[in-house]
Amino acid sequence: MRIExxxxxxxxxxAVYRHITDPGLMARCVPGCESIEQISPTSYxxxxxxxxxxxxxxxxxxxEITRENPPELVLSRTRGExxxxxxxxxxxNELTLVELDSGTTRVGYASEVSVTGRLGKFALGVMKKKVEAMGEEFADRLREFIQTQAEPQLPAEALVAPSESSAGVINS
Structure with missing residues (x-):
C-alpha cells in the first residue's frame, strides 16, 4: 500500500533536516517507538x-538510510518482524524537504508499505487508516517539537547507560 x-x-x-536526522528525536516522535539504536553510520x-x-x-x-541529499532528501528502507x-x-520511504518563501518547510513523505502475517490479514482499508493516523501523529509531534526547540537535543532520560549490548540505544 502507498502512503503519502x-x-x-x-x-x-x-533546521528541520537536522531534527529529522536525530535518532533521539525520532524515538520521541514516531508513534509506538520504544527505542532506537544506531547499529552503523546509516542503519538503526x-x-x-x-x-x-x-x-x-x-x-x-x-x-537503513539508502540515500541522502542534505538538506532536501532522505531515502530509507525499513524491514522487520x-x-x-x-x-x-x-x-x-522517501522524505523530502522544500523551503517555502515564508521560512516554513514543507515536509513530503511517501512510503510503499507491505505487512504480511496476522496484521496483514486486516483489510487494506483498515491498515491504511492506521498507518495514515500514525503518520499524522508523527507530523504533529515533530512539528510541536521543532517549533518549541531551537536545536535537536537528546533528553537525558532517553539515554541508556552504554553496555556491550546496549551502546547507542535511545529509549523514548
Missing amino acids: GTFDIAASRD RALVMVGVGGIKARFNLVV EGSRASVLAAD
Whole structure:
C-alpha cells in the first residue's frame, strides 16, 4: 500500500533536516517507538509497538538510510518482524524537504508499505487508516517539537547507560 502526504513546519529547511536526522528525536516522535539504536553510520534498529483492531504487535525493525541529499532528501528502507514472524513489515520511504518563501518547510513523505502475517490479514482499508493516523501523529509531534526547540537535543532520560549490548540505544 502507498502512503503519502505533506505537512508544514515553521522552521528553516536546514533546521528541520537536522531534527529529522536525530535518532533521539525520532524515538520521541514516531508513534509506538520504544527505542532506537544506531547499529552503523546509516542503519538503526528500532522497537515499535503497533495496535490494529485489538491486536498489538511489537516490531523489531531495521531502518537503513539508502540515500541522502542534505538538506532536501532522505531515502530509507525499513524491514522487520514481530516476535516469531507472526507479522512481517517492509517499507521503502522517501522524505523530502522544500523551503517555502515564508521560512516554513514543507515536509513530503511517501512510503510503499507491505505487512504480511496476522496484521496483514486486516483489510487494506483498515491498515491504511492506521498507518495514515500514525503518520499524522508523527507530523504533529515533530512539528510541536521543532517549533518549541531551537536545536535537536537528546533528553537525558532517553539515554541508556552504554553496555556491550546496549551502546547507542535511545529509549523514548
